[in-house]
Each structure stands twice: as structure tokens, then as C-alpha cells.
Amino acid sequence: MTDKNKQDPRLPDETFEPYEANRRIPLPVYWIAIALAIWGVVMLVQTSHSTLLADKERAALDKQDVAANAPVGAEPAASGKTVFNANCATCHGEFGTGSVGAVPPLANSDIVKAGGAKLIAQIAMRGIDGPITVNGTTYDGHMPNFASALDDKEIAAAASYVARTFTGAKDGVSAEAVAEIRKASAGQDPWAGGAELAAATPGLPAQPSAPQAAADMVQNADVATLVSQGAGSVWSCASCHGDQGEGTQTVPRLAGLPAAYIAKQLHDFQQGTRENDSMAYVAKALTDAQITALADHYAVMRAPSGARPSLDGDLARGEQIAREGDWSIGVPACFTCHGPSGFGVAPDFPALAAQQPAYVAHQLAMWAGGSRHNSPLGLMAGIGKALNDADRRAVADYLASLPPVPATPKVELTAMRSDAQPAKETTNDQ
Amino acid sequence: MTSNHPSDTPPPGPDKPSRGQTAKRVIYAVSGGLVLAVLGSLALDYGLAPGWLTGQGNTPTPAAKGDQAKLFTPPDVSTIPDDDFGQSVRRGMAIFNDTGTNAHDYVGNALNCSNCHLDAGRQAYSAPMWAAYPVYPKYRSKNKMVNTMEDRIRGCFTYSMNAQGSPTGGPPPYGSDVYRDLQAYFFWMSKGLPTGEKPEGAGFGKIDKPEKEPSLDRGAEVFAANCAVCHGKDGQGQKDMNGKQVFPPLWGPESYNWGAGMHKVDAAAAFIKHNMPLSEPGKLTTQEAWDVAAFVDSHPRPKDPRQVNGMTVEDAFNKLHHKHDGYYGKTVDGQLLGGGASPQSAGAPQQDGNSGG
Numbered sequence: 124m125t126d127k128n129k130q131d132p133r134l135p136d137e138t139f140e141p142y143e144a145n146r147r148i149p150l151p152v153y154w155i156a157i158a159l160a161i162w163g164v165v166m167l168v169q170t171s172h173s174t175l176l177a178d179k180e181r182a183a184l185d186k187q188d189v190a191a192n193a194p195v196g197a198e199p200a201a202s203g204k205t206v207f208n209a210n211c212a213t214c215h216g217e218f219g220t221g222s223v224g225a226v227p228p229l230a231n232s233d234i235v236k237a238g239g240a241k242l243i244a245q246i247a248m249r250g251i252d253g254p255i256t257v258n259g260t261t262y263d264g265h266m267p268n269f270a271s272a273l274d275d276k277e278i279a280a281a282a283s284y285v286a287r288t289f290t291g292a293k294d295g296v297s298a299e300a301v302a303e304i305r306k307a308s309a310g311q312d313p314w315a316g317g318a319e320l321a322a323a324t325p326g327l328p329a330q331p332s333a334p335q336a337a338a339d340m341v342q343n344a345d346v347a348t349l350v351s352q353g354a355g356s357v358w359s360c361a362s363c364h365g366d367q368g369e370g371t372q373t374v375p376r377l378a379g380l381p382a383a384y385i386a387k388q389l390h391d392f393q394q395g396t397r398e399n400d401s402m403a404y405v406a407k408a409l410t411d412a413q414i415t416a417l418a419d420h421y422a423v424m425r426a427p428s429g430a431r432p433s434l435d436g437d438l439a440r441g442e443q444i445a446r447e448g449d450w451s452i453g454v455p456a457c458f459t460c461h462g463p464s465g466f467g468v469a470p471d472f473p474a475l476a477a478q479q480p481a482y483v484a485h486q487l488a489m490w491a492g493g494s495r496h497n498s499p500l501g502l503m504a505g506i507g508k509a510l511n512d513a514d515r516r517a518v519a520d521y522l523a524s525l526p527p528v529p530a531t532p533k534v535e536l537t538a539m540r541s542d543a544q545p546a547k548e549t550t551n552d553q
Numbered sequence: 554m555t556s557n558h559p560s561d562t563p564p565p566g567p568d569k570p571s572r573g574q575t576a577k578r579v580i581y582a583v584s585g586g587l588v589l590a591v592l593g594s595l596a597l598d599y600g601l602a603p604g605w606l607t608g609q610g611n612t613p614t615p616a617a618k619g620d621q622a623k624l625f626t627p628p629d630v631s632t633i634p635d636d637d638f639g640q641s642v643r644r645g646m647a648i649f650n651d652t653g654t655n656a657h658d659y660v661g662n663a664l665n666c667s668n669c670h671l672d673a674g675r676q677a678y679s680a681p682m683w684a685a686y687p688v689y690p691k692y693r694s695k696n697k698m699v700n701t702m703e704d705r706i707r708g709c710f711t712y713s714m715n716a717q718g719s720p721t722g723g724p725p726p727y728g729s730d731v732y733r734d735l736q737a738y739f740f741w742m743s744k745g746l747p748t749g750e751k752p753e754g755a756g757f758g759k760i761d762k763p764e765k766e767p768s769l770d771r772g773a774e775v776f777a778a779n780c781a782v783c784h785g786k787d788g789q790g791q792k793d794m795n796g797k798q799v800f801p802p803l804w805g806p807e808s809y810n811w812g813a814g815m816h817k818v819d820a821a822a823a824f825i826k827h828n829m830p831l832s833e834p835g836k837l838t839t840q841e842a843w844d845v846a847a848f849v850d851s852h853p854r855p856k857d858p859r860q861v862n863g864m865t866v867e868d869a870f871n872k873l874h875h876k877h878d879g880y881y882g883k884t885v886d887g888q889l890l891g892g893g894a895s896p897q898s899a900g901a902p903q904q905d906g907n908s909g910g
Contacts, residue, residue: 147578150578150581150582150585151585153578153581153582153583153585153586154582154585154586154588154589155586155589156586157582157583157585157586157587157589157590158586158587158589158590158593160586161586161587161590162590162593162594165590165594214795214797216647216651216654216655217643217647218644218647218655220647220651220654220655221654222651222653222654222797223653223654223657224653224796224797225792225793225795225796225797225798226795226797262795262796263794263795263796264795265794265795447630447672447673448672450671450672450675450676451626453832453834454832455671455672455831455832459799459831460783460799460800460831462793462797462799463793463797463799466793466794466795467793468791468792468793468799468800469794471782499782500779500782500830500833500836501833502830502831502832502833505832505833506832529794531794532794535794
């Protein structure tokens with residue numbers, strides 16, 4: 124072997140390999156290395172320091188929370204004023220003035236004077252769905268029922284506060300009486316406007332006649348099957364959203380959402396502009412006609428709230444975000460766009476009241492992260508990003524404490540559909 | 554390969570450095586590294602580092618941090634005192650937020666104070682009340698006299714709230730509780746600000762002149778893309794199921810009249826640039842803000858209440874509007890603007906008679 128490897132020294136050395144002289148590493152490399160090392164140490168020290176601080180802060184906050192919560196829990200019954208301001212004033216106003224053309228006044232209201240605190244409790248327990256005349260003015264009358272949002276003590280306190288403060292009544296109503304009213308109201312539809320109230324309560328001022336009971340919307344047998352049993356390999360709506368469309372956890376409440384909003388979401392699931400594997404699978408199996416029918420089905424559904432604050436959110440902070448907004452972080456009040464008390468404004472702004480808190484917080488986080496991106500003008504992306512995790516939980520919990528939205532009246536939806544009928548062929552294409 | 558190849562033996566390198574040289578290099582290296590670290594941290598502190606490096610570049614902030622720091626923060630609503638004064642403040646706030654209900658007799662359209670003075674009159678650059686209160690009384694060329702805060706609010710009712718269409722046909726009379734409560738609210742909100750000094754954040758802020766002359770066609774496109782989702786395709790806003798006006802109408806019989814400050818295109822452009830779309834201020838370019846402001850202004854609205862005693866639109870234009878940047882007295886789509894607004898001209902059927910009340 125060695126023989127073969129010997130080379131004729133006259134020939135060029137073919138196995139020659141270039142080599143590099145043993146140069147020193149240039150100074151700038153040292154500079155950068157040392158600067159990075161220093162920076163690393165500084166960062167380590169700083170981070171551990173701020174972690175320590177944050178831990179301390181959190182511990183202090185926890186203590187505060189405990190301290191702040193203790194008296195609230197110990198309070199025997201919420202004061203009527205507090206319950207009224209948190210639940211009723213969003214529509215009726217802090218001074219019970221109502222809102223001209225939309226919400227009847229409570230202050231000096233002839234109905235409140237005639238019926239007293241008991242009538243208020245009866246109304247709160249069932250809600251109203253029909254025209255009502257107060258002090259000579261007739262209002263459309265869509266009021267939610269508070270049966271699933273407030274307990275007997277709270278309803279008694281608020282009803283007594285309204286009667287005493289706004290009409291000077293002497294008597295309130297007791298929590299026991301409210302419990303009786305709750306029993307009697309169980310399973311009842313909302314009061315069909317002032318007419319039904321007047322029939323049940325002697326001495327009320329004249330009321331407009333109740334609207335004709337809406338001819339039940341032609342309930343498509345197809346839709347009933349889709350909702351309750353599913354079709355083919357597609358499971359039913361109710362299997363996740365509940366029999367009454369009330370939702371659970373991260374599955375949203377559908378009852379009472381605007382029909383156009385539900386339809387748009389289903390189309391978005393179909394087309395992939397809203398991402399959710401389960402819903403994409405279901406939506407792709409639906410025809411346009413089925414989507415419209417399902418949207419109508421849920422839009423007119425009145426169902427008790429299935430939501431309770433459950434995310435440990437700060438309700439006061441949530442109420443602030445929902446009603447006033449936090450403009451220091453660029454967040455307007457939820458109710459500025461979603462309507463007073465979060466009833467929604469069709470077609471683009473869905474109802475928020477009584478929505479499942481886990482769903483709301485989850486969607487806000489998805490908007491912040493960009494995995495949900497189908498809101499008009501991308502409005503919700505900016506808002507989702509501006510809220511931090513605690514804010515998202517706070518506002519979701521507050522919205523879950525509200526009474527469910529009074530659903531779109533069947534009469535209105537039927538009218539809307541019959542108006543749209545001639546144009547259907549042209550609007551159906553996407 | 555075998556190990557005993559001639560080229561495997563390393564060639565003689567340069568001479569090994571002497572000890573002294575190594576020590577010198579160590580000193581150079583360490584001190585240079587220190588200097589670099591110091592320079593780097595200084596650059597970070599002074600904000601000279603590029604955004605992609607610090608990861609802070611693309612977080613949108615409504616206004617630069619420096620500006621935010623200068624802006625006055627009004628007190629929190631929860632600090633309104635629980636006494637008679639506080640009651641007046643609360644009534645003032647209720648009037649501000651639902652003007653049509655709580656000052657019903659003097660409101661002739663479907664607007665509230667808080668539609669333009671956002672966040673209940675607290676938001677900087679949407680004419681916050683804390684910035685207005687400390688600079689009154691003041692001389693105003695609009696009515697050529699020294700105006701008290703009461704005079705000023707009276708002007709708002711007359712023009713922006715279109716009091717001529719209200720149940721009483723005019724603004725609240727001098728001395729009305731409406732003024733008392735509103736002023737209590739403004740006063741409470743301005744706590745701590747010096748009088749006589751215009752604070753940063755006052756009015757609608759400044760807006761540059763547009764590069765191109767505002768165009769109604771471009772404005773219509775901007776409106777359809779950015780405004781219609783809330784204010785409606787027809788600009789008449791939207792109501793909830795109970796008929797409560799949630800989004801305000803921008804023109805037509807239920808909006809501000811031709812005497813309101815918002816009818817001036819420059820004022821509207823500044824408001825839009827700094828506040829709209831709600832929660833996304835700054836989304837529109839300066840040019841888009843001017844275009845859409847012009848588009849909004851180019852629609853019919855209630856007449857200027859100063860146009861009385863048989864004054865024609867032309868007379869009123871020469872007397873009151875010739876200096877204004879607006880569409881008063883101009884003809885758009887064959888319609889002379891300034892004469893008023895009938896329900897038909899708003900472009901939307903308005904069946905309910907009680908909403909404006």
C-alpha cells in the first residue's frame with residue numbers, strides 16, 4: 124500500500140488539501156459575544172425579578188378579592204336599587220324614565236301605580252311580548268323574562284324599589300309572594316302585551332288589543348327532524364345546542380339570535396370563512412333553504428337562560444366593559460353596537476345576553492388570535508386583542524348573568540319572509 | 554485515507570502571540586463588549602431599535618403613547634358623590650346619554666349628545682366635555698357674543714339636536730334644569746383642569762387638507778365599505794327590536810340640521826378621522842375621511858333654524874354659510890340642499906311618528 128502511494132516528486136501533489144492559517148478570532152466577534160452574554164444575564168435577572176413581583180401582586184390581589192367578596196356574600200339580600208341599576212336601568216334608565224318611542228317609563232307610570240310591586244314581579248317573571256300602553260303612549264313591548272336570571276329575593280327587592288321610588292307606593296312585595304308568582308308563571312309564555320295584563324289585573328288603564336296569535340310559522344317537518352334527530356350521517360342541532368337552543372360550555376346559545384346572523388354563520392362554516400370542523404361538516408350537508416328555515420327556527424325561540432357566570436370573572440369589570448366600555452384601551456361598550464342590554468341589532472350584531480360564558484370568552488380569544496375573522500370590518504379582532512384574559516372572562520361572565528333576549532316575534536319574521544318572497548330567486552345566489 | 558499522508562501534518566502557522574499581546578486582546582474584547590452592551594441598551598431605552606427586533610412595532614395604539622400621557626383622564630363614574638350634587642351630575646349624564654328621553658321637550662331628532670361626544674362626553678378628540686368646560690365663557694363668532702356654557706349648550710340643542718322640530722319647538726329656556734344638570738356633569742368631569750386653558754384632546758383634533766378635492770363618488774364607496782354596517786346603507790342608523798335607536802342617523806329628518814357644527818365637512822372629516830369606525834380610529838386615510846365626510850354632508854337634513862322670515866336658501870347661504878366648507882346651498886342629484894328634509898328625502902320609509910318626539 125505504501126508503495127503505491129509513493130509519488131513521483133516531479134509530479135504535482137494531487138492529494139494536496141488547502142489549509143487555513145491559524146488566525147486569531149477578530150475582536151468584534153468577542154465584543155458581540157460578550158455583549159450578548161451580558162444581555163443574557165441582565166434579562167435573566169430582570170425576568171426573575173418581575174416574576175417575583177407579579178407573584179406578589181397576584182397574591183395581594185387574591186387577598187383583596189377575598190376581602191372584597193366577603194361582605195357581598197354576607198349581604199342578606201341585594202338592595203333593590205343595586206338590582207334595579209344592574210338589570211333594569213340598562214333599558215328603563217337609572218331614573219325610570221324609559222326611552223322615548225322604545226321603552227315605557229316606570230316613573231309615574233299608570234300601570235305601575237295601578238298594579239304595584241306585585242304586578243312588576245309578575246311582569247319580570249314572564250316578560251312581555253306585545254303592545255302595551257303606558258301613560259297614553261303605546262310601545263312595541265318586547266321585554267325579557269328575568270325568571271332564569273334573578274332569584275325571588277332579587278326580583279322582590281327590585282320590584283319593591285320600583286314601586287316605592289318611582290310611584291311613591293307604600294307597599295312592596297315579599298320574596299315569599301314572588302316565589303308564589305314564580306310557581307304560577309312556570310311554563311307560561313310572555314304576557315301578550317298590555318291586553319293580557321289588563322285581563323289578569325283589575326284597574327289597569329285601557330290597553331291595545333293583543334296582536335293576533337301569530338299563525339304558527341309553517342314548521343317544516345324537515346327542520347324539526349334536523350333539529351331533533353339529524354339527517355343521515357349528520358347529527359342533530361339539539362345534540363349539542365340543547366333542546367331549547369340554550370347551548371352549553373363552548374357551544375353557543377342559539378335561541379333568539381337574529382335569523383340573518385345565524386344564516387350568515389352557517390354559510391361561513393360552509394365556505395370555510397368561519398372555522399370549526401364539526402360545524403363545517405354539518406353546514407356542508409345543509410341546503411340554502413334548510414339554512415333559512417333553521418335560522419328562523421332559532422330566531423323566534425324563547426328559552427330560559429342556560430348560562431351562569433362560571434369563569435371566575437370580575438362581574439363589576441364585566442359590567443363596565445359591557446355598558447361603558449374601556450376607552451383607555453380603545454374598547455367601546457359592547458352595548459353601543461349590540462344594543463341596550465345586549466339584545467342585538469339585526470342582522471350583523473348578535474344578541475349577547477345569556478350567551479354561554481365559555482363560548483363568549485373563547486370567541487373573544489379566537490378573534491384576538493385571528494382564528495375567527497368573519498366579523499364585519501374586522502371590528503371584533505381589534506376588540507378581542509385589546510381585552511386581556513381577565514377582561515374576556517369578566518365580560519363573558521357579566522353577559523351570562525343577563526336575562527335571555529326576547530326572541531324575534533314570529534309575526535315580524537313571518538312578515539319579513541313574505542316580503543322577501545318575490546325577491547327570493549335573485550337573492551338566493553351567493 | 555491513511556494517517557501518514559504528508560499533507561496531514563499541519564503547516565507551520567504564524568508565530569504564537571506573546572503573553573502581553575493576549576492580555577491586551579482580552580482587555581480590548583471585554584471593554585468593547587461592555588461598550589456594545591451599554592450602547593444597545595441605550596438604543597432600546599430611547600426607542601431607536603426597530604420594531605421587528607423588539608416585537609412592539611405592530612401593536613396598534615390609538616394614539617402615540619406620548620400623546621396619551623398628556624391627555625387628561627376624567628374621573629371614573631363610580632366616583633360621583635352620593636349626595637344632591639351627585640344626583641344632579643347623574644341626571645346630567647342621563648340627559649347626555651339619552652337626550653331624546655330625558656330632555657324630551659327640546660329634542661327634534663333621533664340623536665343623543667353622546668352620539669358625537671363619545672364615551673358619554675369623555676373621549677379625547679370627540680369634543681370631550683372636560684375640554685370644553687374650562688374655556689367658557691368665551692366669545693364666539695357664530696353668534697357674535699360672549700357665550701356662557703348655558704348659551705353654548707343652547708346652541709347644541711338649537712342645531713345638533715334640531716330643537717325646531719321638538720315638542721316645544723325650541724331649546725330649553727334659560728335657567729332650565731336641563732342646563733343645570735348638564736353643567737353639573739361637565740363640571741364634575743373637569744375636576745383638576747385649569748380654567749382658561751384649552752387642554753390637549755379638545756374638539757375633534759386637527760386633520761390635514763386632503764391631497765385631492767373630496768369626491769362624492771369615492772365618498773359613497775368609503776361609506777358603503779366602512780360605515781353602512783352600523784349606520785345603514787341609507788345612513789338612517791339602526792334600531793333594536795323595541796325601536797330604540799342604537800346607531801344614529803347621519804342625515805335626513807332625524808339627524809342634525811344645517812346649522813350644526815358637524816355639517817361643516819372639515820369638522821366631520823376630523824371627527825371621522827379620529828373616531829370612526831368605532832373602535833378602529835385611524836383606519837381611514839385622511840383622503841377617505843374627507844371623501845366620506847363630503848358624502849355624508851351631501852344629503853338633505855333639517856333646515857338651518859336661522860333661515861327665517863322668508864329667507865331663501867341663497868340668502869341664508871350668503872349670510873351664514875359662505876365661509877363654510879359644506880354642501881349647504883349646493884345642488885346634488887338635482888336637489889337643492891338646505892331646504893330641509895322630508896321623510897321621503899332621507900331615502901328610508903319612517904313609519905313611526907314617535908321616535909323623534
